[in-house]
Amino acid sequence: xxxxxxxxxxxxxxxxxxxxxxxxxxxxxxxxxxxxxxxxxxxxxxxxxxxxxxxxxxxxxxxxxxxxxxxxxxxxxxxxx
Amino acid sequence: xxxxxxxxxxxxxxxxxxxxxxxxxxxxxxxxxxxxxxxxxxxxxxxxxxxxxxxxxxxxxxxxxxxxxxxxxxxxxxxxxxxxxxxxxxxxxxxxxxxxxxxxxxxxxxxxxxxxxxxxxxxxxxxxxxxxxxxxxxxxxxxxxxxxxxxxxxxxxxxxxxxxxxxxxxxxxxxxxxxxxxxxxxxxxxxxxxxxxxxxxxxxxxxxxxxxxxxxxxxxxxxxxxxxxxxxxxxxxxxxxxxxxxxxxxxxxxxxxxxxxxxxxxxxxxxxxxxxxxxxxxxxxxxxxxxxxxxxxxxxxxxxxxxxxxxxxxxxxxxxxxxxxxxxxxxxxxxxxxxxxxxxxxxxxxxxxxxxxxxxxxxxxxxxxxxxxxxxxxxxxxxxxxxxxxxxxxxxxxxxxxxxxxxxxxxxxxxxxxxxxxxxxxxxxxxxxxxxxxxxxxxxxxxxxxxxxxxxxxxxxxxx
Numbered sequence: 368x369x370x371x372x373x374x375x376x377x378x379x380x381x382x383x384x385x386x387x388x389x390x391x392x393x394x395x396x397x398x399x400x401x402x403x404x405x406x407x408x409x410x411x412x413x414x415x416x417x418x419x420x421x422x423x424x425x426x427x428x429x430x431x432x433x434x435x436x437x438x439x440x441x442x443x444x445x446x447x448x
Numbered sequence: 449x450x451x452x453x454x455x456x457x458x459x460x461x462x463x464x465x466x467x468x469x470x471x472x473x474x475x476x477x478x479x480x481x482x483x484x485x486x487x488x489x490x491x492x493x494x495x496x497x498x499x500x501x502x503x504x505x506x507x508x509x510x511x512x513x514x515x516x517x518x519x520x521x522x523x524x525x526x527x528x529x530x531x532x533x534x535x536x537x538x539x540x541x542x543x544x545x546x547x548x549x550x551x552x553x554x555x556x557x558x559x560x561x562x563x564x565x566x567x568x569x570x571x572x573x574x575x576x577x578x579x580x581x582x583x584x585x586x587x588x589x590x591x592x593x594x595x596x597x598x599x600x601x602x603x604x605x606x607x608x609x610x611x612x613x614x615x616x617x618x619x620x621x622x623x624x625x626x627x628x629x630x631x632x633x634x635x636x637x638x639x640x641x642x643x644x645x646x647x648x649x650x651x652x653x654x655x656x657x658x659x660x661x662x663x664x665x666x667x668x669x670x671x672x673x674x675x676x677x678x679x680x681x682x683x684x685x686x687x688x689x690x691x692x693x694x695x696x697x698x699x700x701x702x703x704x705x706x707x708x709x710x711x712x713x714x715x716x717x718x719x720x721x722x723x724x725x726x727x728x729x730x731x732x733x734x735x736x737x738x739x740x741x742x743x744x745x746x747x748x749x750x751x752x753x754x755x756x757x758x759x760x761x762x763x764x765x766x767x768x769x770x771x772x773x774x775x776x777x778x779x780x781x782x783x784x785x786x787x788x789x790x791x792x793x794x795x796x797x798x799x800x801x802x803x804x805x806x807x808x809x810x811x812x813x814x815x816x817x818x819x820x821x822x823x824x825x826x827x828x829x830x831x832x833x834x835x836x837x838x839x840x841x842x843x844x845x846x847x848x849x850x851x852x853x854x855x856x857x858x859x860x861x862x863x864x865x866x867x868x869x870x871x872x873x874x875x876x877x878x879x880x881x882x883x884x885x886x887x888x889x890x891x892x893x894x895x896x897x898x899x900x901x902x903x904x905x906x907x908x909x910x911x912x
Contacts, residue, residue, distance in 0.1 A: 401789040406770050413773070413782065420786035424758055427751035428794045431801045434748060442799030 394421045451475035452613030452907045455521045455670040459563075462505065462520035469505035469520030473498050473565050476522035480567065480614040483910035486595060488587045489609040491527050492534055492569040498522065501565045508563075517673055519563030525619040526606045527569035528576060528652040529553040538652035539572040539602070541585040542768055542775050553650030554685070555619060555661060555678050562677040567615055570605030574777030576621055576654040577761060577784070578602050579629050579849035580829070584777055588831055592908035593635055593874055597828035600630030600849065606664050607634035613907035617665040617674055621651065623658045624753055625823075625853025628865040628879060631664055633828035635867040635875030636905045637894060638664045639671045642884050643860025644689040647682035655760040656687065657799070658753065658857060666905040668895040671864065672697040675887065696888045700895040707889065709737040710812070712821040712881075715746035719851045721838050723876050724822035727868040731820050731878045734900045735893055741812055741819070749805045749855040752798035754847075756858075759795040762787025779846065806859040813883040818893050822852050823865045823877035856881055864890040866903040878903075 398417055402409050409417060450467040451458070452475075461467040477495050484490050505520045525531070528538040530549035537543045551557075556566060571589045573581050581589040581604025589604040591597040592612040599608040603620030607630030610618050620627045622640040631638030639662045646661045653659060663674040676697050681690045711732045717725065717740075731737075762769075765776075766788045773781060812819065825838045829845050836845045856863055861884060865877040880897075882889035897903035 398786075398789060402785075405766060405788060407766075407773075407785065407788075408770075409785070413785070416782040417785050417789070420783045421789070424755060424783075424786055424790065427754050428798075430751035431748040431755075432794055432797050434745070434797075434801060434804075436797075436800050436804055440800050440803050442796060442803065 392425070394418045452479060453616065454667045455518060455616040455665060456667065456673060458521045458616050459518055462509065463515055465509070469502035469565060470499065472520055473502040473522055473567070476567055476615060483612055484614060486911050487590050487592055487608050487612050489570055489589050489599070489605040489612065489614065490524065490568045491537060491571050491586055491605070494531065494534065494566055494568050498565050498567045501560065505563050505565070516561065516563040517677060518559065521564045521616050522567045523559065523564050523617045523619070524566065524568045524570050524606070524609055524615045525556060526572050526603050526621055528572065528621060529556060529569070529619060530650040531556065531566065531569060534569060536652050537569070539574040539576065539583055539586065540777065542772050551650065554647045554682055556650070558678055558680070570609055570618060572605055573602035574780060575761060575765070575784070576602040576623060576626055577777070577780040578846060579625065580846055581605060581630070582779065582831065584779065590831070591634055591828050592910055594828065596830060598633065598831050600633035600824070600828065602626040603664070604630045607631050607636050607638070610634070610636045610664050610666055611905070611908045612910045617663055617670055620662060620664050621654070622660045622662060622857060623655045624757060624857055625850035627662050627664060628823045628853045628863060628877065629849050631865040632823040632867065632875065632877035635869070636664050636666055637668055637671050637867065638662065638865040639675055639887065639890065640857065640863045641675065641887050642862045644687050645691070645862070645885070645887070646678050647680070647685040647688040649682050649684035653764065655757045657756055657760060660857065660860070666907070668700060668864075668891060668898050669697070671894070672700050672891050691885065694885070694888065696891050699888055700891045701899070702892060704735055704893065704896050707817045707892070708815065709735045709818045709820065710739045710741045710816040711737050712743055712819050713740035714742040715855070716743070716821040716852055719825050719838055720822040721826045723827055723871045724825060726870040727876050727878050728820055728822050730868060730870065730902055731866070731897060734897055734902055735818070735820065737820060741816070743812060743819070743855070744808050745805060746855040748801065749858050750851060752801045753854040753858040755790065755794050755798045758783060758787030759790045762790070802858060805855070809859055809861065817882065817889055819881040821856070821879045821881065823879045824849060825851055827871055827874040827876050853879065860884065862887040862890050864894040866894045866897050867905055868902050
């Protein structure tokens with residue numbers, strides 16, 4: 368019987384892999400545009416670091432962005448558990 | 449000597465006249481000044497304020513006044529709480545030039561009214577963004593159980609100061625696990641109440657959708673005493689619920705009769721090492737858990753909490769990132785910048801998913817009153833460690849120590865982290881999770897574990 372970690376959940380935040388290796392979004396250009404929009408100046412080293420962070424966050428975001436939700440599931444302006 | 453002592457022991461000593469509040473305060477200050485050179489849990493010691501508050505308690509007793517419940521009890525707060533006359537640092541170098549606070553945070557005002565004595569402000573991860581309290585500017589807070597290891601974070605100073613016996617209790621914040629992770633690593637009891645229960649007025653925000661405040665202490669009686677005086681609505685915090693006071697102290701020792709208990713499996717088992725699993729197994733037996741159940745899609749919940757955290761914190765700090773990026777904490781600066789640039793659709797989907805996940809938890813609470821899960825994947829990691837191995841998977845340490853706490857705070861459930869000792873001298877905590885607004889159940893379960901002898905928090909020996 369396979370042990371659970373042989374099917375490692377893709378949500379795990381690792382620096383070595385992304386959820387969908389076919390995703391090749393051009394984060395570098397996106398960050399150039401958004402940084403300019405927000406008035407952020409990023410040198411080459413910082414730009415590369417932000418691309419790495421964005422790629423890691425993308426890996427996590429892909430875990431839920433396509434999760435099907437009914438239209439009535441709305442965010443709460445002030446969350447009440 | 450009468451100190452270190454728990455909060456209820458200190459209050460009893462003062463009430464009986466066996467020790468004055470000033471004697472206890474001086475003992476706490478002396479122990480802190482001697483021992484914190486090694487631990488680095490405090491960033492500010494408010495000695496004169498503490499002496500003034502202690503003298504006021506002693507004067508009140510001399511007059512024959514009825515003493516409030518925490519009279520003469522020394523405590524300290526994470527340095528994101530406003531303290532009158534002190535700069536609120538939130539762990540950040542960029543805050544050093546800020547104007548000192550012109551008043552206390554709301555919870556400090558409530559503790560002052562309850563007679564507690566504030567001895568200082570405590571170290572944390574910068575902005576509360578981290579799980580290790582390896583603060584590049586203010587230094588690492590060392591774990592009093594093993595100074596080669598981290599104290600956990602982001603409230604590392606709050607947990608370490610209590611474990612080391614510098615304070616009887618502390619206040620902390622928890623956005624993704626920042627009370628529960630350091631409580632687990634340092635072997636102290638931590639309470640993260642329901643989202644919206646305790647006012648955050650006068651504290652420096654991190655992620656307003658997820659920020660909670662709560663106490664850390666060395667006994668469950670203390671947690672309940674402190675929590676009871678912290679409760680109450682406050683219009684100054686828009687997220688603070690207008691609920692009546694719901695005191696817990698009188699009911700915490702009634703045992704587990706009538707409570708239906710389950711263990712969270714699946715995700716919460718997969719990311720727990722053998723020590724974490726052993727702690728849960730021991731707690732499950734002691735609390736008569738009857739089933740292992742699944743809180744579905746907890747991996748997605750953790751991911752959604754991560755994205756909300758990145759987006760809100762990045763947006764909050766955008767102006768300062770524009771002007772002072774070089775002065776930001778290197779361990780979180782680039783993630784803050786990325787967070788400020790995230791697509792809004794991701795953030796909004798994460799918030800919608802939160803509602804869905806909340807409904808799944810609600811279904812479990814139709815069948816159970818208490819859920820048990822590990823608080824951390826493992827015991828405290830070494831200072832400077834970059835990688836940890838959990839069940840054969842190698843993970844970066846800093847973003848992953850909150851794997852097991854993030855899904856629970858994501859939906860605002862109340863939790864007590866109770867420390868067990870399954871691995872020699874290093875503690876590890878279980879999360880005792882109840883339905884919204886049922887902190888009383890968390891505290892009852894923690895007290896039951898404490899009375900069983902499984903959960904306890906001795907004072908750590910630190911160099912004098």
